[in-house]
Amino acid sequence: MSVDENKGESVRDIFSLALTKLAQQNKQAYDLLLQKADEGFFEQHQTKGTIKKLAAQLIDTKELSEN
Amino acid sequence: MKIRSIGMSWFRGASQQTTLNTELMNVVIYGSNGSGKSSFSDAIEYIVAKGKIRHLMHEYSGSRQEKGVINTHAPMDTNATACVKFEGNCSVDVKITPDGTPIFSGNPEALVNTVQTWELERLILRQDEVAAFVEKTKGGKYSVLLPLLGLEHLEQAADNITKLRQSVVEEGDLYSKKANLAFLKQEAAKYFADLSEATATKALQNIAKDYIKGEIPAGIDPLTKKLSDAINSRIASLTPEITRHTLLLKVNEENLSEKLQKVAQAEEKILGRVNTLVDSQVEILQQASKYIDKLDIEKDEIECPACGRILRKDEFINHVRSELEVLKDLCADRDIAIEARRVLKSSIEKVLSLMGDNSITTWLGLPEHKELKEAVDELTQIREKDIQSPEVRAKLGKFIPVLAGRVEAAVAVIPPSNQKLINDGKIVEAATSIPSINRLENETVKINNIVQALDSSETQIRESIRSKTDSIIKSISSDIQYLWAKIHPNEPIQNVKLYIPEDEDKSIDIGLTFHGLEQPSPRLTLSEGHRNSLGLCIFLALARLQDSKQRPIFLDDIVSSLDRWHRGNITNLLLEEMTGRQVLLFTHDREWFQELRFLLPPTTWKFLTLKPWTSPSVGLQWSTSENTFDDARGLIAENCESAGNCVRQIMDSSLAIATEKLRIKMPYARGDRNDHRTCIEFLESVISEAQGRLRKEEAGSWKKCPEPIEDWRNAHNMIVSLANRASHTGSLVPTEVENLIQCCEIALNKFKCSECGAYIWFAEQTGREIMQCRCGKTQWKYG
Numbered sequence: 077m078s079v080d081e082n083k084g085e086s087v088r089d090i091f092s093l094a095l096t097k098l099a100q101q102n103k104q105a106y107d108l109l110l111q112k113a114d115e116g117f118f119e120q121h122q123t124k125g126t127i128k129k130l131a132a133q134l135i136d137t138k139e140l141s142e143n
Numbered sequence: 144m145k146i147r148s149i150g151m152s153w154f155r156g157a158s159q160q161t162t163l164n165t166e167l168m169n170v171v172i173y174g175s176n177g178s179g180k181s182s183f184s185d186a187i188e189y190i191v192a193k194g195k196i197r198h199l200m201h202e203y204s205g206s207r208q209e210k211g212v213i214n215t216h217a218p219m220d221t222n223a224t225a226c227v228k229f230e231g232n233c234s235v236d237v238k239i240t241p242d243g244t245p246i247f248s249g250n251p252e253a254l255v256n257t258v259q260t261w262e263l264e265r266l267i268l269r270q271d272e273v274a275a276f277v278e279k280t281k282g283g284k285y286s287v288l289l290p291l292l293g294l295e296h297l298e299q300a301a302d303n304i305t306k307l308r309q310s311v312v313e314e315g316d317l318y319s320k321k322a323n324l325a326f327l328k329q330e331a332a333k334y335f336a337d338l339s340e341a342t343a344t345k346a347l348q349n350i351a352k353d354y355i356k357g358e359i360p361a362g363i364d365p366l367t368k369k370l371s372d373a374i375n376s377r378i379a380s381l382t383p384e385i386t387r388h389t390l391l392l393k394v395n396e397e398n399l400s401e402k403l404q405k406v407a408q409a410e411e412k413i414l415g416r417v418n419t420l421v422d423s424q425v426e427i428l429q430q431a432s433k434y435i436d437k438l439d440i441e442k443d444e445i446e447c448p449a450c451g452r453i454l455r456k457d458e459f460i461n462h463v464r465s466e467l468e469v470l471k472d473l474c475a476d477r478d479i480a481i482e483a484r485r486v487l488k489s490s491i492e493k494v495l496s497l498m499g500d501n502s503i504t505t506w507l508g509l510p511e512h513k514e515l516k517e518a519v520d521e522l523t524q525i526r527e528k529d530i531q532s533p534e535v536r537a538k539l540g541k542f543i544p545v546l547a548g549r550v551e552a553a554v555a556v557i558p559p560s561n562q563k564l565i566n567d568g569k570i571v572e573a574a575t576s577i578p579s580i581n582r583l584e585n586e587t588v589k590i591n592n593i594v595q596a597l598d599s600s601e602t603q604i605r606e607s608i609r610s611k612t613d614s615i616i617k618s619i620s621s622d623i624q625y626l627w628a629k630i631h632p633n634e635p636i637q638n639v640k641l642y643i644p645e646d647e648d649k650s651i652d653i654g655l656t657f658h659g660l661e662q663p664s665p666r667l668t669l670s671e672g673h674r675n676s677l678g679l680c681i682f683l684a685l686a687r688l689q690d691s692k693q694r695p696i697f698l699d700d701i702v703s704s705l706d707r708w709h710r711g712n713i714t715n716l717l718l719e720e721m722t723g724r725q726v727l728l729f730t731h732d733r734e735w736f737q738e739l740r741f742l743l744p745p746t747t748w749k750f751l752t753l754k755p756w757t758s759p760s761v762g763l764q765w766s767t768s769e770n771t772f773d774d775a776r777g778l779i780a781e782n783c784e785s786a787g788n789c790v791r792q793i794m795d796s797s798l799a800i801a802t803e804k805l806r807i808k809m810p811y812a813r814g815d816r817n818d819h820r821t822c823i824e825f826l827e828s829v830i831s832e833a834q835g836r837l838r839k840e841e842a843g844s845w846k847k848c849p850e851p852i853e854d855w856r857n858a859h860n861m862i863v864s865l866a867n868r869a870s871h872t873g874s875l876v877p878t879e880v881e882n883l884i885q886c887c888e889i890a891l892n893k894f895k896c897s898e899c900g901a902y903i904w905f906a907e908q909t910g911r912e913i914m915q916c917r918c919g920k921t922q923w924k925y926g
Binding site: 087090091093094095097098101102105106109117118119120121122124127128130131132134135137138139 | 296297299300303304306307310311313314315585588589590592593595596599600602603604607
């Protein structure tokens with residue numbers, strides 16, 4: 077595994093594996109996290125405010141059982 | 144990407160334009176302490192780190208480090224500059240305005256961004272940073288290595304996810320909700336074991352009968368609300384109601400109706416004027432009784448004084464006694480009637496007193512108690528009157544039943560106790576929490592699911608970082624071990640490696656085997672020198688990582704704590720392991736500089752010397768010679784003896800290496816033994832050996848070279864006479880030192896070909912035991 081290969085590792089790839097359970101429970105939250113991963117949100121430094129905003133968005137989502 | 148030159152003006156120690164020309168070669172720059180050699184490392188760092196130099200990061204250097212970066216004596220309104228030129232006519236420039244603002248430009252422009260992606264940790268290694276990595280904590284090592292391993296973006300993601308997880312927990316109030324949910328469940332479970340709405344609704348409907356008149360709502364929400372309101376209202380009025388009920392109970396217990404009836408019955412027995420009659424009869428009979436006692440017992444018939452009947456004497460006696468008994472009964476009935484009236488009156492007094500309490504008078508004011516109030520009012524009016532009066536009796540007979548009946552009805556409705564209200568309230572409250580429990584349950588499950596998903600993501604990212612780090616540090620470790628073995632061959636410190644401590648994220652440490660025992664940290668057993676060379680190995684291993692192989696490296700005074708033997712090994716390491724990589728090596732170690740100058744091939748290595756730095760306005764100055772005699776010249780004005788000793792030291796170290804290179808039979812043996820040899824001994828050997836070994840080609844034939852031998856002899860003689868005096872008697876004058884320097888400088892230059900300028904040992908003719916200069920016109924036969 078080289079340094080260059082490491083730099084190519086994507087958070088989205090990890091998310092798509094780690095969040096399969098969430099996808100079944102709360103599709104809205106799953107989609108939101110993947111969208112943010114696509115935007116490169118997680119790889120960059122984020123302020124407390126932006127993190128808080130995303131947290132609020134996640135809390136506002138509805139689980140599939142609630143729909 | 145080799146550096147062609149580093150130029151600067153009014154930057155750090157530089158004044159007017161100063162340029163380090165590398166000619167795309169490796170360079171060794173010698174300069175005594177304070178000569179300004181680190182200014183070149185600072186220039187590259189300033190450009191790469193976008194206008195910052197790590198060792199200037201302190202409160203005194205100004206917000207833009209302008210107080211440290213710009214020469215203190217820079218002319219007003221003059222910009223400091225630094226420029227790094229690379230191969231292929233590329234360059235990066237920085238202009239620093241007097242307030243410290245850096246303005247970068249590149250040719251091409253994009254080169255600035257490229258250079259600014261370089262990591263300083265594998266570009267520059269300075270003296271004070273050599274062991275810094277080794278001495279960092281596990282977390283510190285991890286932080287330094289992470290970007291070098293290409294994993295910084297994943298670490299950033301893991302950190303962001305950790306923060307996001309915390310934020311979800313805080314914003315979602317998860318812990319508070321969980322605690323609240325647990326409490327509500329615990330409380331509700333006391334009343335509704337299955338916590339279902341159906342069970343709770345059924346229980347509420349049972350309770351509702353005691354509190355709600357009319358229709359009982361069906362749903363749990365309206366039912367709990369109505370019940371809660373009713374119970375709260377009852378609780379609010381609880382004290383007056385209970386007081387009133389207690390008083391009315393007492394009124395009821397007075398049982399006025401019964402007492403009135405007793406009076407009536409007694410009265411019936413003694414109707415009319417019976418009282419008078421009875422009294423009169425009693426008196427007569429009592430007189431009659433006395434009369435009997437005085438009677439002549441012989442008379443048989445007697446007229447009764449009470450009733451006038453003629454009776455026989457014995458009959459009369461019985462008669463009187465019988466009448467007396469009758470009257471006594473009547474008197475008893477009369478007394479009962481009197482007592483009944485008294486009791487009734489007393490009871491009425493008591494009832495009226497009880498009914499006068501505020502808790503009852505307010506209650507009596509309600510419209511539904513109008514009749515009772517009238518009855519009470521009537522009784523109040525007649526309380527002072529004679530109960531025997533027919534009118535009073537009539538009123539009593541009318542109102543007492545009303546009062547008694549109403550009071551009896553009132554006390555039949557028993558007010559609930561506090562405990563019951565509280566219990567019912569708790570049931571309603573528990574029922575109220577059933578929908579809340581469901582809502583809270585859903586919310587906490589949702590937040591928990593998000594938190595667990597984020598946890599799982601973070602764990603996977605950390606595992607990914609760990610496995611990738613593990614893989615790459617294994618590869619670095621093998622390189623570190625290799626480099627370490629080069630510097631420390633056959634030493635009992637082996638298996639030097641980076642490793643990730645078990646069960647610890649964000650940490651990397653260095654392990655090694657010390658005399659066969661595994662050590663978790665080099666700080667346990669390694670000396671300062673060993674830690675420094677370990678730091679150098681790690682730096683070089685990192686610098687040799689794939690994506691930085693084309694970049695130059697700056698080694699700034701890295702051997703100051705190493706002994707001669709290990710310094711020699713580092714020289715070999717630079718020679719053998721850094722091929723193709725441009726190295727800019729700065730040192731203040733004159734001896735090592737001399738050693739490098741003789742040992743490193745002039746085809747790929749260039750040697751430069753800085754003059755001692757004198758003032759900000761003079762700035763950095765290059766020495767015109769490759770050797771270090773300018774150090775000695777700098778000392779003349781100050782102390783001639785020191786200058787003389789300096790010359791001697793230069794000659795000691797230079798000649799030790801020269802004799803070794805020329806394979807003269809006084810081999811340069813590494814270690815302390817060399818330290819005991821002097822340049823005098825070396826020169827004597829050189830002079831002796833050169834007679835038969837040194838030759839020069841002239842017009843196609845090989846001839847002996849007396850000229851260098853003569854110069855070496857002169858140097859030998861000067862050292863014997865002057866340098867020894869400097870060491871022992873201390874009586875040199877400036878001209879003597881200048882002569883000594885000149886003589887020694889000439890002598891050292893005689894190891895170079897007068898035609899091509901390369902050292903005699905520049906190349907070797909394999910199999911012929913001959914070494915020669917670059918042009919081949921000067922040879923040394925060593926076989």
